[in-house]
Amino acid sequence: ETGVTQTPRHLVMGMTNKKSLKCEQHLGHNAMYWYKQSAKKPLELMFVYNFKEQTENNSVPSRFSPECPNSSHLFLHLHTLQPEDSALYLCASSPSGGYTDTQYFGPGTRLTVL
Amino acid sequence: QKEVEQNSGPLSVPEGAIASLNCTYSDRVSQSFFWYRQYSGKSPELIMSIYSNGDKEDGRFTAQLNKASQYVSLLIRDSQPSDSATYLCAVGGSNFGNEKLTFGTGTRLTIIP
Numbered sequence: 577e578t579g580v581t582q583t584p585r586h587l588v589m590g591m592t593n594k595k596s597l598k599c600e601q602h603l604g605h606n607a608m609y610w611y612k613q614s615a616k617k618p619l620e621l622m623f624v625y626n627f628k629e630q631t632e633n634n635s636v637p638s639r640f641s642p643e644c645p646n647s648s649h650l651f652l653h654l655h656t657l658q659p660e661d662s663a664l665y666l667c668a669s670s671p672s673g674g675y676t677d678t679q680y681f682g683p684g685t686r687l688t689v690l
Numbered sequence: 691q692k693e694v695e696q697n698s699g700p701l702s703v704p705e706g707a708i709a710s711l712n713c714t715y716s717d718r719v720s721q722s723f724f725w726y727r728q729y730s731g732k733s734p735e736l737i738m739s740i741y742s743n744g745d746k747e748d749g750r751f752t753a754q755l756n757k758a759s760q761y762v763s764l765l766i767r768d769s770q771p772s773d774s775a776t777y778l779c780a781v782g783g784s785n786f787g788n789e790k791l792t793f794g795t796g797t798r799l800t801i802i803p
Contacts, residue, residue, distance in 0.1 A: 618694070619734070619778065619793040632790060666733055675722045675783025676741060679791065681733040 579603045580682035582667050588688045591657060597685050599650040599667030605680075607673030608650040610642060613664040613684070625650060626673040657689045692717045694781050696794035705803050709766040713779030713794055718760055721783035725753060725764045728776045728796065737777070738764060769801045 580601045589595050601608065610622040624632035625644040639661075641653040650667055664684045670677035693716040703709040711725075722741055726734035738753040740746045740762065746753045752765040762781075766773055776796040 616698075616795065618795045619780075621790055621792075624790070634790075676739075678724070678736050678739060681735070683733050 580667060580669055580680050582665075582682040582685050584685060585683060586686045586688075588690065589654070589657065590690050591659070593657075594653070594655040596654065597652040597665055597667075597687075599652075599682055601648055601650075601667075601669040601680070601682075603669055603671075603680060605669040605671050606647050607670045607677065608644060608647070609668040609670075609679065610650065610652050611666040611668065611681075613666055619666070622652075624673065631673070654687075657687075659689050662687055662689045692720075692781070692792045694779055694792050694794040696777075696779050696797050698795055699798040700800050701797055702800045702802055703769050705769055705771060705801055707769055709769045709773065709799055709801070711764040711766075711777050711779075711797050711799065713762045713764075713781075715760050715762070715779075715781045715792075717781070717792075718757070720757075720760075720781045722781070722791075723753070723755055723762045724780040724782070724791065725751075725762075726778040726780060726793075728778055730775075734778055766799075771801045771803055774799060774801045 623642045643651040667682040668679040725737045728734045740753040754763045778796045779794040780791040782791040
C-alpha cells in the first residue's frame with residue numbers, strides 16, 4: 577500500500593538532537609493523524625489535523641511539535657526526546673475526519689532515542 | 691476515559707477452524723467500530739467496519755456488534771496461516787463530530803497448520 581508514505585522508516589537519535597518525521601498521503605484525504613505505538617500498549621492518538629487545522633492534541637508533551645502545511649503533508653518535529661519516547665510512530669489519513677471514516681495507515685517510523 | 695478491552699492472547703486456532711476475536715468498550719454511546727489487522731513489523735490495515743447492531747459479513751470475515759452489551763467481535767472462518775497477525779479493535783464516534791478512534795491493545799492470533 578503506497579497511499580500513505582512515511583520517512584524515514586527508522587531513526588536513531590540522541591536526547592539532544594532535533595529531527596523531523598514526514599508523512600505524505602496520495603489519497604486525496606482531508607484529515608491526517610499521528611499515532612504512537614509502544615509495545616504492549618494500545619495505539620495512542622497524538623494529533624489530528626482536519627483541512628490543515630489541528631483539531632486534536634491528546635495531551636502530547638511539547639517536545640513533539642506537529643506541522644501540517646497542506647492536506648497532503650504532515651510533519652512531526654522532535655526535540656529533546658526521552659528514551660521512553662522510543663516507539664513506532666504511525667501516520668494515518670482519512671477522507672474527512674468523520675467518525676465513520678476508515679483511517680489508512682502509513683508504514684511507520686521506528687524511533688529509538690538513546 | 692474511554693476504554694477498549696481485548697484479550698491479548700496469543701490465541702491459537704487450527705487451520706480451517708473458526709477464529710473468534712472479542713472486544714468490549716466502555717463508552718456506551720460509541721457509534722463506529724473497526725477491526726484492523728497488523729502483521730508483525732507492518733502497519734494496521736482495515737478488515738471490517740460496523741455501525742449497526744447485528745452481523746456484517748465480508749468473505750471469510752464476519753463482524754458482530756451488540757451495543758446493549760457493548761461488545762463487538764470478529765469471526766474468521768476457514769482460518770488460514772496468512773491470518774496469523776495481531777487484530778486491533780477500534781471504537782469511535784462517541785460525541786457528535788468526534789473523529790477520535792480508541793484502540794485496544796490487540797489480540798495476537800496464530801493459525802496452526
